[in-house]
Structures are given as C-alpha cells and as structure tokens.
Amino acid sequence: MGQIDYHLSLIREAGLVDIGGARPMVGIGFRRLSWAGHDFLDSVRSPDVWDRTKQAASAAGGFTVDLLVFAAKSYLEGKIKGFIGG
Known part of the structure; x- marks a missing residue:
C-alpha cells in the first residue's frame, strides 16, 4: 500500500x-468528513x-490525533477565556 493510502x-x-x-476496489476512498x-x-x-498545536506536539516529543485535537481545543479555550474574562 502506498504512503498516501496508508x-x-x-x-x-x-x-x-x-x-x-x-x-x-483500488486504494482508499471516503465519502465525507465525519463530525x-x-x-x-x-x-x-x-x-x-x-x-501552536504543532509546537505543543513537537515539545511533547510525539502526538496522536486525540492529542492534537486536545492541544488545539485547549489553546482555543484559553483564547476564549481571555475574551470573556474567565
């Protein structure tokens, strides 16, 4: 299997x-993005x-998709708290 298919x-x-x-039949295809x-x-x-998300993953020395999602959402949450004073 090629690198893209993988x-x-x-x-x-x-x-x-x-x-x-x-x-x-050949390769991997998808219908749509999931939620x-x-x-x-x-x-x-x-x-x-x-x-910022890539920096966090790099500083951690590795990542998973779940950790990327967590890092991005944590950063956004911090920005939102700054806007609303929380």
Missing part, C-alpha cells in the same frame, strides 16, 4: 472520515492555532 487509512480508522458502505473530522479541522483552521 495515511488515508489511518484517518479513516481515527474516525475523521466516513467511507460509507462501499469499499473501493470529528470537521470538528478537528475547524479547531485548527487558523494558522496561529495550527502553529
């Missing part, structure tokens, strides 16, 4: 995409948030 397979296994009921996929992409849409 990474798409991991994205599917992480629940970030929905492949629907059909299994493609979790949209949630993750929305959380790292800003270049600032994505850069």
Whole structure:
C-alpha cells in the first residue's frame, strides 16, 4: 500500500472520515468528513492555532490525533477565556 493510502487509512480508522458502505476496489476512498473530522479541522483552521498545536506536539516529543485535537481545543479555550474574562 502506498504512503498516501496508508495515511488515508489511518484517518479513516481515527474516525475523521466516513467511507460509507462501499469499499473501493483500488486504494482508499471516503465519502465525507465525519463530525470529528470537521470538528478537528475547524479547531485548527487558523494558522496561529495550527502553529501552536504543532509546537505543543513537537515539545511533547510525539502526538496522536486525540492529542492534537486536545492541544488545539485547549489553546482555543484559553483564547476564549481571555475574551470573556474567565
């Protein structure tokens, strides 16, 4: 399996995409992003948030998809608390 197919397979296994009921004959395909996929992409849409998320993963010496989501959401939560004074 090629590197792209492998990474798409991991994205599917992480629940970030929905492949629907059909299994493609060649390679990996998907029908749409899942709710979790949209949630993750929305959380790292800003270049600032994505850069901070990557910095946190790098400082930790490794990461999982769940940790990337956690890092991005934690950073955003801190920014929101700053805006609302919490």
